[in-house]
Amino acid sequence: MKSAAALGAFGGAGFPHIWIKNADLARAANGEIKVGVLFSLTGTTAIIEESLNKATLLAIEEINAAGGIKGAKIVPIVEDPASDPATFSEKARKLVVGDKCVSVFGSYTSASRKAVLPVFERQNNLYWYPTLYEGRECSKNVIYTGAVPNQQQDEFVPWLIKKFGKKFYLIGSNYIYPKEENNYCKKLLEKYGGEVVAEEYVPLGHSEFSSVINKIRSTQPNVIFSTVVGDSVVALHRQYRAAGLDPEKMPMASLTTSENEVAAMGGEAAAGHFTSAPYFMVYKSPENEKFVEAYKKRWGADKVTHFVSEACYFQTYLFKQAVEKLATSDLTPPTIRDAVKGQETIAPQGKVRLEPENLHTWLWPKIAQAKSNGQFEILVEAKEWLKPVPYAAYPGQVCTDKGLVEKS
């Protein structure tokens, strides 16, 4: 029986070695569906990735408690890649080749995603990536459920210009994500008549912002547009506040400051600044109330949810819906990918949909202001969900089966 399936696959596919391997794997044996959960529990990004691990496990536990997927339980195999791209790649291989997982949920930084990408492409497996990121990627082996630049900035930048003025100070951490976000921001500024007074990058993990604050003082921008990440977010906000700058006159507008970062810096330091994201913990919807309550019940009343952990949560449900559409015998990463295209689910942020064309997600942009109690107040909600355009900063590019190519 097994060999017949293998033979069939052999005839049907151009890459027999991949298909034989897949047919050979007992993907849903004994009523169990194995998935990998790959978030750093130690090292520098553990601070945030721990919460992503928790949100993913919560969704899996909920699905299992409700009877699993067509009677089969999801079995999460948790690995700790220790915030190190090389270890990410090693653990991803272990999950895909050794444990024969049908999908892996994981990672926070672009560096770690780039590190695991070759594993998933070579093994034709599926990686579910929940983080907002810089776009410009289209792999048929990755499902992207976080926001891309057009989903965070299209509404945000014109709103900031209208409310505060046109002079923007762009500050980011020195790596690919802030630079790509800023490229897109500059395009929008040009379109809406804004201007860049300075564009600056600080080293990752930087915590001494006195020179930056000095420069901000002397250039007097209307908005400080921040794509600083990690611990540096905390240092920047705390030093901004200590230097006596006023968010009412010169707010920081961020794409990365979530409830998680605010909890780390204290509500006082964050109060008055703005963030654009598809989800905030205070968002009112029955699905979100359920999510927040379940999260706190499972992991502690002092824990916060944020726009990356929300994506972890709903992407697990998208996975469930895709698997439900398949017969147990067909359960392979490529069939799951085809089944998830166009899937819709009611996420805590609203109804989301996986775009078949580029495997990114339709999301609901929101603009919110941080309050001193550590929560946000949502000021603007998009009237409709926004299509993901991961290469919006580069209008000549399109996503094809072979990856991103220039349109001729």
Add this chain to the structure above:
Amino acid sequence: MDQFIEQIVTGLSIGSILLLVALGLSIIYGAMGIINLAHGEFVMLGAYAAWLFQTKFGLSLLESLVPIFLVVALFGWVIERYVLSLLNNRPLDTILATWGVGIMLQQAVRLAVGSELRYVQLPPALSDSMEVLGVPVSSYRVFLFFVALALFALTWLLMNRTTIGMKLRAIIQDRSVAASFGINARRVYALTFAYGAGLAGLAGALVSPLKSVSPEMGTGYVVDAFMVVVLGGVQSLAGTVASAFILGELSGAIAFLQNDTVAKAIVLLAIVVLIRFRPQGLFTARVRA
């Protein structure tokens, strides 16, 4: 002119934080010849102690400075007594040992209080900004500047005007002769290491309101502190002060003209070049070799 003053003040502020962190390292390295790779973890312990005193006992940062010094110094004393003193005259092994101790301290903190980022409240009286020579500066940074100078003065007095300091200087010059005069080198070393650790702890507590508190926070400081000590000259306290402020001004100025990434690279390059031509650092103490 305004910008010039602004720049000088920024540099002083960066320099005072460098001095705070490097002072403890400088004493341990200078007096005992131990390259203490756990120094960053003492800084981290101090920051966590500040967080703990604030959230659990409701003490403000200023009230808890003395207990923080004592707690971290105690850690230092235990580590010297039960790890480093077993490795006498094996400087290379102490590098490895302190590195291991550092990892253990990080993990211990992670197990005890979790890996979430924590924060320490600014002292309310110092949470605003003030004018220095017409330039607005965070009052807390001005406070740090004076604390750094005060700690330096205290350390200088301890080393040069007290019996224990005299004993330490005797041991540095010649350990066996000092021992034959009845100086208990082991005790002096333990106290020196504890004092250095305590200073690192204070540094961590003092920078915690401006930065974040996490188990990994110390790692970045070790590199900066070593740059200060190496540039200043190993056994020279005055050199430590001078080089902390030189590096502060230098990186502040380059960061203003360019950015912090360039500043980090240029400062490192400048130190490499300087050490090539002046391996003993800017200042040297007279030592009988």
